Each structure stands twice: as C-alpha cells, then as structure tokens.
Amino acid sequence: MLIGIRDMAKLFAISVVCCCAVFVCALFMNYNIDIGAVKDEITTPMGMVIYDAVVATGKVVVGVSGGCLAATTVVLLIFYVKNYIDSHGKELGILKALGYSDMRVAGHFWVFGISVFIGTGVGYAGAMGYMPNFYEAQNGEGLFPDIDPEFHLGLAFCMIVLPTVFFMLLSVFYAFFKLKSPVLGLLKESRNVKIKKGKFDDKDLPFLSDLKRNTLKSRKSLVFFVGFSAFCFSAMTQMSMSMNELASDTFSWMIISIGLILAFMTLLMSLTSVVKGNGKTIAMMKVFGYSRRECSGSVLDGYRPVTYIGFIIGTAYQYFLLKIMVDIVFADYEDMPDYSFDFKALAISLVTFIAAYEIILYIFGRKLDRQSVKSIMLE
C-alpha cells in the first residue's frame, strides 16, 4: 500500500473533528426525530412553544455546528492530501515515471477516508451512549412525554457511511487533480514551491520581517487553522459560560469540551506543520548565527495577530448566536432570562487563551531550536 499506518496516524485531527461533529449532530437529530414522534402527545400551549423552540434549536445547532465542522473537515482533508503529495513528491513522481496512471496512484488515497470513518463511528457511538442524559436534560421541566432514545438506521447511515464515502471520494479526486502535474514537477522539490510575487517583493524590508510575511503567505491554510483554533476556543468557552442561565450544566460542559478539543487539536496540528515546514529555514538561520529567539520568532510570531483576530470573531459569533437563539428562537418562551454580553466570560476566556497559547508557542519554539543543519544534510 502506498500510504502507511504512520501517515494515517497524522489524520487524528480529522477523526477528532468528525467525532465532535457527529456527536453533536446525532444527539440533536436523534432527539428531534424521537420527540417529533410524540408531538401529538404534547397538550399544553407552553409545551408546544418549548417543543418548537427545542426543535428549532436542534436545527440551528446541527446546521451551524455540523456545517462548520464539515467544512473544517473538508479543508483539513485537502490540507493533508496536499501535504502528503508535497512531501512524497519523489515517490509519487517515480511511480508516474514508471507508468502508473494518475488514477491508479490517486486511488490509494481512499485510505484518508478511514480517519473520517473512525471519527464518525466513535462520535455516533458516543452520542448513543450519552443520549439518555441528553434526553433528560432536554425535558428538564417535564413539559414533554418521557421518551427513550431510539436507534435510527437511516440516521446512522447518514452520519457514518455517507460522510466516509464522500471524504474517500474527495481524497481520491483531489489527489487525482494534484497528481496531474508533470512528473518532473513532482520529482524536483524546488518546483513544488509556488511563487506568488506580491507588492512587498520590491520593498527593502529587513530579512526577519520578510521571512515572517513569507511564512504566512506560503501556507495560507495554516493561517486559517490557527485562526480557527482561536475562534473555537473563544466561541465555545464564552458560549459555555454565558449559557449558565440559558441551558443545563450538561449542555455547557458538552460545548466547552468540544470547543477545547477542537481548538487544541487544530492548533497542535497547525503548529506541527509550521515547525515541519520551516525546519530547513531554521537550520540555515542557526548556521548563519541567528539567535534562538530570532529563529522561532520569525516563524511563529506572525501567527499571533491571526489568533487574536480569530478570538475576536469567535467572541462576536457566540454573542450573536446566543442573541438570535434568545430573541428569535425562544421569543415566545416567557421564562427566558435576558441575555446580554458576558464580559466576565470574555475576560476569563481571553486570559486562559493567552496563557495556553503562549505556553504552546514556547513548547513549539523549543522544538524549532532542536533543528540542526546535520538533519537537513542527511535528507
């Protein structure tokens, strides 16, 4: 097989994102299906109002969370396939030179979809296991008839099989598209570097500023992921804390857990790629006598503003999402408490984020320190 187990292990982030997406979607969709079956048994006007609000909430959560996480998985998968082709250009180029067709080589990339299968499978199983608690929390005020979670084969198919097949096909066709480049383009590493000349190329900036800018410019997908991780952290932690009066503790914990897992998985995956992708640059800078601070700073510091932008967007996103939920979805519910921006949650989230992010940057800075010129000479 062309792609080994070690390569598969790197797709852990995809499994985690899929797991979170399916866990959330399966909970709400299963509940909506089950509660829909007993809708006729809800007799009180307040019960009907809450029923409509709960169903609408489910749809919003599934649409927003599922949609965002599915889009993230698409970007992640494309990123991994592209990364694999870039870093294995020589092997793939040799296969093409030997006469293997693009489709035959690309066909092996179906295994990338296994990460989706594992993630969705675990997510669905987790959702099934957690469902009794979730059902109880959803009916905290006893306005609905008691219902037990039912297993819906169609839902399982849509949550596990369809995404797996879709992402397997996506991997194969994207790899096919990437492999259409000429054999020499794959064999020669320097040809893999896309040159995009920008307006700053003519400016006589200091080397470290140029490097910082080029590091960001050359790997835009990583910029997205770093920003996304800050977005997840900000949105999910603040949402969880702001929801104290709006939802159950279980719901808050679920949101904060998913947010933290997503944020850290994405950040760790991105920074690992940053370190790996800049190893040669750092090694050469060390040879020339650049200090540790200059080496790690030139590669990692550029991402700091990106994280703060992600954090700000996350803050705005969670505020407007909760505002919409309270003002529109639960508009008819009389006991709904007022919702206003939670500055305490913002402060806690921001301080925690800065501390966590700086510690992670420090650890990855130390990782960059360990790059030696010997290692690049041996390649």
Add this chain to the structure above:
Amino acid sequence: MIEAREITKFYGQGESRFQVLKNISLTIEDGSFTVILGTSGSGKSTLLNTISALERPDGGNIFYDGEDITALSDSELTRLRRDRIGFIFQQYYLLPNMNVMQNVKMGADLVKPAGNKDYREIIEAVGLGEKLKKYPGELSGGEQQRVSVARALAKKPKILFLDEPTGALDEETGRQVLDYICALQNEYDFTVVMVTHNQNIAEMADTVIKMNSGKISEIYTNDTRKNAYEIGW
C-alpha cells in the same frame, strides 16, 4: 588563526559506533586558502563541520585566535558563527519562497549597523544584479550557488567554509563559482576553508590537507596558486 588539537569525533551508538575523526591536529592561517581533500567517507565534511562550530568534537580542542571554542555554550557558538563565519554548501540551501535579494539579506542583516545596503554590491559582484527578484526555482544551479556565495559574503565573514561548493555544478559553472570566490577573497581578505574531493581544485589553494579514513594523511603547500581557469577538472 584556527588551530585544532587532537580532534576526535564518533558517530553512532553501541556496536554501530565508529570513529570519523581520529586525533586530527591542524592550523589554518588568517587570509589563507585551505583545501581539505579526500574521498567520500574520509571524514572531510565532518572535520569542516567541527572546526566551523557546527558540530562539537567528542575530544580535543579548537582555538580561534587562541580562544578555545569547544568550551563555549550554544549561544556563544551562535554568536561566533554570526560574527565571524560564513558557509557555502553543495546543495545551496536557499530559502525557496524568498527571492535573490531576500536570501542575500539573510546574511546581510547580521552585519551591524542594521539596514546596510552593501549586499547589493555583492549581488552585483557575483553577476546576479539583474536577477534580484528571481526565486531559487527560477535560477540555474550555478546561479543558485552564486546566490549562496553572495549570502555567505554579505555578512562579511572573517572565515568562509565551503563544503563541496562545485559538487552539483557542471565544469563551466563550477569554474565560474570558484573564480568569484577567489576574486571576492582578494577583495575582502577573508580566510577560505574548502572541502572537495576534486584533486584539481586543490591546486587553487595555499595549503592542502589530505584526509583518509578519518586521519590527515598529508599536509602540503602549493608554491604557486592556480586560478579557476588554469586547473584541470
């Protein structure tokens, strides 16, 4: 002056451990052109890496103007490389997503005061004045090596270490690169220490150190140095 005394270096561990450098002692005079000559596996590149402070020896001492650099910390070695040493490698190791000017500034920005523009002169001197905005992928092998020469010299090193600088180049381009290095040495008066397996290139040096199986087998000086177009290939 660089002085190495009884340098030893091992690679590997356990049963696969082997000695690459066996009690090497040598002296390199300021402003000289020294060639370390040897076949593949003779330990010449390891010797270069060790005396240039890229790798620490397992035994022995290396002195730069009387200062024992084997006793320096990592940050002090970084400072030493920053202030005094330039490197040119066989594989160039240019930064692929930065153009000629930006690659050369990697060396130039280490020279104080910051923001010096002398690097443009060096780019001109290696014949790449018209290709400032070109990226490594858009240059030939010879041009890339000339960029790495300019990058190394832009930091105004006192010692220039070269590891098989013509190893990946054809004859004509190889001669051209060597000629640039000699011309720039005459102009800037730095010390050159070059590793090569090419016996002919040794004729360009003041001093030749021949390596064999981790030991110095011979050290000799050339009465007259040939230029890059006088040597065989």
